[in-house]
Amino acid sequence: MSRIIFFVVIILACMSQACEKDPTFEFKGDDRIYFVFPKYMYGLGVEGHELDSVVFSMVGEPASVLQDTCWMKVKRVGERTEIDKRYVVTVVKDSSTAVEGIDFETLKPEYVFRKNVGIDSFPVIVNREHLKTVLSKKIMFALQETEDFKLGFVEYSRIKLVVTDFLQEPEWWYTVSGWLGAYHYMKYEKWIELTGSMDKSSSQSYRQYYCLQIKDYFNNNVIIDPITNERVTCDL
Structure with missing residues (x-):
């Protein structure tokens, strides 16, 4: 009998907590x-x-x-x-x-x-x-x-x-910075252009494949940032 009463008390306590309002209010x-x-x-x-x-x-x-x-x-x-x-x-x-x-x-x-x-x-x-x-x-x-x-x-x-009005650095940029260097919105634009996605991949080989293409594009061409008038490269 005491065990039944004990279980009833626990159930009532749980019901009481479940009915509590958001403490904020x-x-x-x-x-x-x-x-x-x-x-x-x-x-x-x-x-x-x-x-x-x-x-x-x-x-x-x-x-x-x-x-x-x-x-x-x-x-x-x-x-x-x-x-x-x-x-x-x-x-x-x-x-x-x-x-x-x-x-x-x-x-x-x-x-x-x-x-x-x-x-x-x-x-x-x-x-x-x-x-x-x-x-x-x-x-x-x-x-x-x-x-x-x-x-x-x-x-x-x-x-x-x-x-x-420019792309901001995604939180995952550190996963590609070993190939692409410091973040630049034009590098991110190129990533989106080549991969068709604003997100990274969980596959390192996938990231490396596209990063090497991006690195080749910026390091073997003279790409100028229209805002700073400085060249954009993937040098580390």
């Missing part, structure tokens, strides 16, 4: 807000480590596309409410290379965090015109306290957005 007190940082995505949608910035690329967009919108996510700590709330985002100018009102449209004085949601977003409208002369530009955003929200986690109160 058990928070009582002032509503707080913070940025949501992206995570590296492996194959099949498996999440990896947290990245230190958001990268927004216009690579592949038709030349006629002169603007595009990046949606930056924010998350609240506290109970979801039945009313909309306001939050404020500003640009940290001394930590940004993109200019507000030129490289991207001026931010609004405040944004609405919609009722009954735990995560919302605000738009950053990027102008493409000046992205052709530099590899990338960065914007540092900072959340500000308002009557509706205090700051959540301090380390998540700022976030960097990198905007570019």
Whole structure:
């Protein structure tokens, strides 16, 4: 009999834990807000480590596309409410290379965090015109306290957005750097052209086969980077 009672207690305890809400929304007190940082995505949608910035690329967009919108996510700590709330985002100018009102449209004085949601977003409208002369530009955003929200986690109160019209270095570049040397967007473009893929292969012989072709192309031809006007080679 005592054994049966013991099992019932365990089952009830498990049911109690299974019914618990997301601890984020058990928070009582002032509503707080913070940025949501992206995570590296492996194959099949498996999440990896947290990245230190958001990268927004216009690579592949038709030349006629002169603007595009990046949606930056924010998350609240506290109970979801039945009313909309306001939050404020500003640009940290001394930590940004993109200019507000030129490289991207001026931010609004405040944004609405919609009722009954735990995560919302605000738009950053990027102008493409000046992205052709530099590899990338960065914007540092900072959340500000308002009557509706205090700051959540301090380390998540700022976030960097990198905007570019060039291919960024993939995390797997180290697997080919022994043949191709330091990353350069033109080398990556050649990799995509030859392999038909933006990803690496798990086969070392496959990587070596294409890397040797890329190395031969850059080292036996004079290929000039149109931005820096310097020759691109695969010398180590």
